[in-house]
Amino acid sequence: MxxxxxxxxxxxxxxxxxxxxxxxxxxxxxxxxxxxxxxxxxxxxxxxxxxxxxxxxxxxxxxxxxxxxxxxxxxxxxxxxxxxxLGDGFLVARGNPKALTGYKAIAARGDARLGVVGGTIQIDAAKSSGAADSQIVLFNDQPSAVAALLSGKVDAYAATAVGNRELAAANKELEALAHEKGPDGRxxxxxxxxxxxxxxxxxxxxxxxxxxxxxxxxxxxxxxxxxxxxxxxxxxxxxxxxxxxxxxxxx
Incomplete structure (x- = not known):
C-alpha cells in the first residue's frame, strides 16, 4: 500500500x-x-x-x-x-516601523500593506477586521511573501504565529508578533x-x-x-x- x-x-x-x-x-x-x-x-x-x-x-x-x-x-x-x-501573527521588519500589531491596526492605517498567501484564512481575518482589498497583497507562496516583506513591498506578512517565529529566527531583519485571541477565545x-x-x-x-x-x-x-x-x-x-x-x- x-x-x-x-x-x-x-x-x-x-x-x-x-x-x-x-x-x-x-x-x-x-x-x-x-x-x-x-x-x-x-x-x-x-x-x-x-x-x-x-x-x-x-x-x-x-x-x-x-x-x-x-x-x-x-x-x-x-x-x-x-x-x-494555531493563532495568527504578523511577520514585520525589525522594530515594526508602522506599529502593526494586528488586523485592526492594518485597517486603521491606509498606507499599510499586508502580504498573505492566496486562499488562506488570513485573508478573511483581515477583511473582517476592516482591511480594504487594496491593502491586501496576495502571493503564491510563503517565500514570495517574505521576499516582498524584506524588500519593503509589504509592511507585514500574516500567517500562523508559530510559523512566523521560525521565519524570524532565521532572519534577523524580521520579527514575529503573535495576535491576541479573538473575543470568543477560540x-x-x-x-x-x-x-x-x-x-x-x-x-x-x-x-x-x-x-x-x-x-x-x-x-x-x-x-x-x-x-x-x-x-x-x-x-x-x-x-x-x-x-x-x-x-x-x-x-
Missing amino acids: KVRIAYIEEPPFYWTGPDGVPTGADLELADVVLRAIGVPDIEHHLTSFEELLPGVQQGRWDMNVPIFVTPERAELVTFSEPVWA VPVGAFSFNQGNHDLVQSVNRQLRAYLGTADHRARMARYGIEAGEIDGVVASPGVTLDMNVERKK
Whole structure:
C-alpha cells in the first residue's frame, strides 16, 4: 500500500530540506501515523497552496498536510481529527516601523500593506477586521511573501504565529508578533484532508491520531520544530473536542 501526500513550502510544518528530502513537523507526524497503520510506502508531492484541495479531490494524491479547517473547505474534502490549534501573527521588519500589531491596526492605517498567501484564512481575518482589498497583497507562496516583506513591498506578512517565529529566527531583519485571541477565545484548528470517498484511509488515520496525539513522543517530536504545548493542548486536552465545534469559526 502506498499513500501519496501533498505538501507546500511552509516551515516549520512542511518544506523541502537542503538535501531535497521533504521534512517538517506535520510531515513527520504523517510519517509516524501512516507507518503505525501499516503503510510501507509514502510518496511526497510538492504543490502550491491553491492546488492542495483540488489535487486531493481529483485523486492526484491521497491526502494533504494539515491546513486550517473551515466550513467551506469541509464541503470539498474530508478532514481528519484536528492535529493543532494555531493563532495568527504578523511577520514585520525589525522594530515594526508602522506599529502593526494586528488586523485592526492594518485597517486603521491606509498606507499599510499586508502580504498573505492566496486562499488562506488570513485573508478573511483581515477583511473582517476592516482591511480594504487594496491593502491586501496576495502571493503564491510563503517565500514570495517574505521576499516582498524584506524588500519593503509589504509592511507585514500574516500567517500562523508559530510559523512566523521560525521565519524570524532565521532572519534577523524580521520579527514575529503573535495576535491576541479573538473575543470568543477560540483558536482555529488544522487537520489532514482527504478525498471524500477515501473512507478507509480516513478512518485508519483518525484511529491512530486519537491514540497518538498528546503522547510524550508526539510532544517531543513537535517541540523540535518549535510547536509548543499550548498549540497541541487545544486539540487534545479535552476528549470532547471535535471538528464540528471548530468549523463554525470562519477565518
